[in-house]
Amino acid sequence: MNLLIKNGRIIDPTQKLDQTCDLLIEKGKIKEIGKNLVTTAGVKSIDASGCYVTPGLIDMHVHLRDPGLEYKEDIVSGTKSAVAGGFTSVCCMPNTKPAIDNKAVASYIINKTKAEGFCNVFPVGAITQGSKGESLAEMGELKESGCVAVSDDGHPVKSSELMRRALQYAAGIGIPLITHAEDLDLVGAGMMNEGFTSTELGLKGIPRVAEDIATSRDVLLAEYTGAPIHIAHVSTLGSVQIIREAKARGVKVTCETAPHYFTLTDDAVRGYNTNAKMNPPLREAADVAAIKAGLQDGTIDCIATDHAPHHLDEKDVEFDAAMNGIVGLETSLPLSLKLVSDGVLTLAQLVEKMSCNPSKILSLGRGTLVVGAIADITVIDPAMEWVVDADKLASKSKNSPFIGWKMLGGARCVIVAGKVVDSRS
């Protein structure tokens, strides 16, 4: 079926386009962009007046918990949540049970998505077998079976030698490597960012240098091996500086941050709020400022949510016993749009970080509205006012620090391969 999106502000940084006009989709591909395109018989039309029409948003870092942890989330609920948040594609991390360290699990995810998913799901395979940090996973077969990257997210590769070899091996295969950069010795039994708040609350701290050291190590290994590397969920001022300097030296490093790292500080933990507990932890005002500066000057390439659903029973407990992580898919867009209204990013930069760059880094063949491209499109209503209501989240899990927040902006319409997706069905 064909589709005509009328009168939207079409923003596509890949062709430096920012223009209010129409966009025609034919057979799942972008057919034409122009003024006053006419509706012919059999073409459904969408009025996008007052809305932004952008390449479909891509969240390159989510946990869908499927297979194995479906009580938290599964491919159906996770992709519903993605679409509700305006995403047309998500990349799911391999810390499932079993881990995505072999073709069977990767194929399961791809097949289940094809059958029941609401948007595109690109699996990320493990760097090491079982993400145990001992021996390399079968990265070649993982790539062939559809994995778009490898990562031991949540279980940083401790051995520098193994990380060096993983980088070399992945580069040889041509699969991007995403690192969760934390020095686990320094993380220890830490529960939150180490600083005044942790001192006052009597909670064991995680020093920022735990992230900085690991970022530094992984950047240096990438530089030494000449392999590309992508740093996940950057949260500290130090990491931003290390990555900025590395980029200036020509190291093939890219990185992402998450909306909570530019929206919240560790003050959110006060009251022992387990929905403000995540890894890496929420930091301090200076870090938030550095993250914003890094987004602005291009040091930080992507915004990804690290969507980490957990069951109520895993969060409604004493602080130390609570699991790390928060859901993020449905709040990412308005929190990121705030960067535009606050003057941190231009609209084009935002679209780059939420669509073009993730696609480019992971070679997803999306993130663009050029004629002929797959018609993954998000229609964003920047004036949509809404309140985050736990009962209305499409995700199975409700572990968000933003419950009750007033949000401005949301997805009016999500189009995947030319079809309007209704996540409520």
Place this chain on the structure above:
Amino acid sequence: MSFRHKHIIALRDLSKDDIEQLLNTAESMREINNREIKKVPTLRGKTIINLFYESSTRTRTSFEIAGKRLSADTVNIAPSNSSATKGETLADTALNLLAMKPDIIVMRHAVSGSHYFLAEKVNCSIINAGDGAHEHPSQGLLDMLTIKDKFGRLDGLKVAIVGDITHSRVARSNIQGLTKLGSSIFLAGPPTMIPPGVERLGNVTVCATMKEAIQDADVVMMLRIQQERQGKTLMPNAREYSRYFGLNPQNLQYARPDAMVMHPGPINRGVEMSSYVVDGSQSHILKQVENGVAVRMAMLYHVCGGTAVE
């Protein structure tokens, strides 16, 4: 003026007035403890559960005696003989206890902030008998009462606290309470045991040496050094610790001649304090224990809505 708090979880949550009221009530309670018949009917018919997830002799006994002297029915539960060993969650344990309609749960728990979590789940009063490295309000109050006994005031005093501040809930409660009552706090300890930003917790100065902290101090409060921290990353061993941060008759001379020496117990004799100081004339350690009962009586009394002592 009435005490409006249903729970006592942290001295951080209490005002200067609240703390003064608790201390005044404790002074009145002390009279009961000196009677031949040490019992008043104030909390008759009230049920108090002492739920101790961490071992304790002093604090648990003190709360139990405090409850009994006010005629409350007190029940003690320790993790070794409770459902915790069977995997029951804290919330479920609390809800089950609540079904038996206690008026107060006095809890000690290893997780900082667990009392706030509990307070959201139950409708009885919660008193914190120590949570992780967060607070130990009854200890803070009894320390303050002991200091007030000696000096007749708390404002304008120099209080040195020496030891592992990072892991000390006693230090945090004292910093919160003493700051509100006008004392100045000087901390000393190995830098590995001084938490970041601690100066901002109150009227706190971090000192480079123990000498600097106790110089002209009115109060020298020594913290217990956890034996299990020896030989790990925070300190080489007890011998070296004692050399730089142990209190002995020689370095005690830097303090004011009438300075009082305190310790929340249990003491490692010869590590953080030499026996000469523990048993010396400036030691108020047993006085602290004695005041513990009166302070805990006052806490139980006020969370039950008490306004005047019978």
